[in-house]
Amino acid sequence: MKLPRYLMSQDGGYRYNPPADAVEAGIVRRQACGTDQQQAFAYAEEQNALMDEWRKDVRYLRTLSTKSTVADLVRAYKASIGYTKLSPKSQEDYAYFLSKWYGSKTSGTTLLHTRMGDLVTPICQRIYDEQASHSVSLANHALSIYRLLFSFAIRNGYTLHNPFTNVAKQTDKPRRVVWQKDNIKKFMDTAFAEWRWRNVGLIVYMAYEWGQRLGDMRLLTWDSYDVETGTLSLEQSKRRARVSIPTSESLQEMLEQQHEEFGWQQYIVPTDKADGEGGLKPYTRVALAKAGATIMERAGLPSELMMMDLRRTAVTEMIEAGVPLPNVMSITGHATPHSLSPYIKNTLKSATVAQNMRGLI
Helix, strand or coil, X not given: XXXXXXXXXXXXXXXXXXCHHHHHCCCCCCEEXXXXXXXXHHHHHHHHHHHXXXXXXXXXXXXXXXXXXXXXXXXXXXXXXXXXXXXXXXXXXXXXXXXXXXXXXXXXXXXXXXXXXXXXXXXHHHHHHHHHCCCHHHHHHHHHHHHHHHHHHHHCXXXXXXXXXXXXXXXXXXXXXXXXXXXXXXXXXXXXXXXXXXXXXXXXXXXXXXXXXXXXXXXXXXXXXXXXXXXXXXXXXXXXXXXXXXXXXXXXXHHHHHHHHHCCCCECCEEEEECCCCCEEECCHHHHHHHHHHHHHHHCCCCCXXXXXXXXXXXXXXXXXXXXXXXXXXXXXXXXXXXXXXXXXXXXXXXXHHHHHHCCC
């Protein structure tokens, strides 16, 4: 029987060995397929179908021009090697920020269906101003990704102009909001009261105790946590800093139970949705935000609180407790003490710690 394309006989079994360009693009991967002929053939044919579809897309995307839409450009960028080499967290963030502007009709039609050649800086400025009226931080993030998107278009000859380059940004006031202990307790009590919110509560608990970003916690895998010692060993997604952090007894007990129930798949706090590969999907950024907002409303928490404030809360608590900055940095992953300056506030609690250390009170 003729072997499917790129399937080879090797050492009494089979190995799938596709072309390098498709592997580098993250479309397929080289893999040993075992000795079962039926399974090996099925795997090769499935992967070949994915690769054929990708090649069809690549041929189409090479013909993009200023008459192509922003949707075409986004599709081209997501098929690029540069995008596929981003971490899953970064890919998700880029897609999220791009999508926030898709429905804007400032140009007369939705941005997603506007032709690249019709986008000029005044239109882009109005889109930005419209979005910044709701959230300056979100608008600034989206603007950065759209600038990157059109730089990609220029490099690949799809257009000659980046209409987002000269868009004037607004200065985003840094958030200073921190959670109070009773607010954290209300959130946890509400989340852990119902099974459907249990994993959301655990994501928040880990983010707060370990002082880490929510994105890293919702995508955390079991290979980053030692169940026996309770040690988190994490490479942070934002700046690739590596941290090793111990775990409190209460959280460690919860994670032991979590491992008993979810240790058979890779994510520590997954959803209940299957990923199609024998595991469960992690929470998306949007799904986590929606679930968290529901819990916060049910718990009667102040509307100014956001779950992303938990990392700031943890850092602020450490600084106010008099923890030396190098020790704080070993948890947060910050590279320099100066990076912690946004978290340092002149508070009575901090001043009391300082005076206590001097032996004056």
